[in-house]
Amino acid sequence: MESGNTITIACAASKRTSLHGLDNIAAEGSEGYDNLINLVEDLHSMNVINSEESKELTNSIISKLKEEFNKDLDDSIIKIENWGAHIVRTINQDSWRLERLGSLLQGQGIIIMDWAMKFLPQRFREKQTD
Template identity: 25%
Template structure:
């Protein structure tokens, strides 16, 4: 996420202007994602060594933000939803659910969160045979002809990571439904599950929308005429790290209290 610019001086004396950024990933995760992207684009391409990549990230310093306050409440709610489902798995141990099953569910939730946080946006494309990665398919509204566009390809492929998220949520709900507990307690657990699962799907949909918005912004900049201007407006927010993750709704409510 860029905000402003900074100058980097090279050993040759030249100066390079780079964007200041906010990073939500550790340098190791960034390098892993970069190598996976290079491998998908060209298997013969050999990226720089880890030492060089770490040095580049060190020179192109960025602000590491642990709080998502005021930035992205979809990501905040989605990440919190994974935490809530993990706690829910721990609670199921008191209702005759085996330890191995709980470990399997928690592992699936952990890997699925890492996928949405790190890798999902790297796999999204405007036209893809994977339905979860296809922008044209994912952003089309079948109920509105003005917002619907048919794909000229079939969605015959599946993503292992996206499939893991679906299967994990299905298995977790089935586990809750088969637990030996009172009907009232089961309804409470199912309500908690449905609420948090929806927040996760909303986060995933938000990531696809963000990718499409970035494509539109880049397309405008590339085709911008010399006598035209592109203005991007956003609210100027202050960082008030009151807690680790605070939703945008809570942030704005604090401003008016």
């Protein structure tokens, strides 16, 4: 982490994140790892732990951080794939609906019941506007 940027140091949300999908809890977790590494460095500088212990602790912290980043990456990939599937589904449903509406004759109608919009809010006692 660059120590020259005062804003980056002061604002946990700006660390290791992009502006899209900013998650303050994740940023604070990342700051926690930085604090642990700084603590290990301080313990070493005060001769509380030796160089070998300092390296082992730092490597352990970095390894754990890499594991969490990989998990976040895997979760993000799944969310992006689900979003893409949702878009394809929406396009298919809209094209079907428009095709059917275009083929209606005089005096005909079509009733569309959207299960997700009507039944899920009732099931989980949520307002339909939420």
